[in-house]
Amino acid sequence: MSAETATAGSVTTSTVDADNHGEDHGHASHATSTGLSNTKLAMWVFLGSECLLFGGLISTYLLYSTRGNGRTLPADVFDIPFTSVSSFVLLMSSLTMVLALSAVNRGEAEAGRAWLLATALLGAVFLGGQVYEFTAFVREGVGFTTSPASSAFFTLTGFHGVHVAIGIVMLMSLFIRSVNGNLNQRNSETVEIVGLYWHFVDIVWIFIFTVIYLIPVN
């Protein structure tokens, strides 16, 4: 490949010989007006818009966090050591996700599959922890309709949990594609797109864990 045609794997320009590019770097590609992958750009725009969604949910909880209608507040029944372990699990799933992408980029299908499965499993462990936490809250008398504070809390963490669940579905679909031999270097951008979503879910939890769980409610 000549100097004029040097491009990113997911990035192409009109000067690129798409066939050679695919052979050299293993990415299926096509020209775009920006020279960047439209799919990847769309995912970043989507993630930017997700900031507004979660920002709204977090702000709502912050505003209602002390409105318990005289009943137990969610903050009163937080189990910080347990949630810390959950947070750590989700954090480590970001590592396994990025290792999956790295393996797929190198053409190591088996390693890629293993890391994808590990990521999905860690996500499932996190979700299981969230279900356990919700159950414990209900046993303590903090249900979805108990108070504005509990409604805001369950809505926020529930929305995040749904995002994790969607991420697990996407990871498992990638895993199945890989098992069927349909995931390789040529379409590794798919793994990268799912990875971006997964890391975003992790970033949102980083925010929630600090702002909702660790910073004391006055």
Added chain:
Amino acid sequence: MSDTTTPTAANTGNVDEHAATASHESDAPSEDHAHPSDWAYVKIALALAVITALEVFTYFESVLDWGVALVPSLIFMMIVKFYLVATWFMHLRFDSKLFGRMFTTGLLLAVGVYVATLTVFEFFA
């Protein structure tokens, strides 16, 4: 291919030999292969784990009373974790700046809108 690139990503000291260009200073498309080595990712994950441990440490006031430094410290650690995941795991450090701008626009808009909202409702009072 390698002769057409510059090893700008190598300034991390953790980049694979086959890693190529990362255009940090422009909107120009960057090299997808300019990703760090697996070991670099593990090191970032270890840093994240240590910061998380520090965050949890603040919860146990009987060990150390952080006083007025508690909230600023927690927010600082949260921002560092956020930055590490976004720049390393999401590759914003190595990808086109346009991706980062798209994300940052949404993020800053959200922060602006909701800080204003919280201020209007006297949350910070």
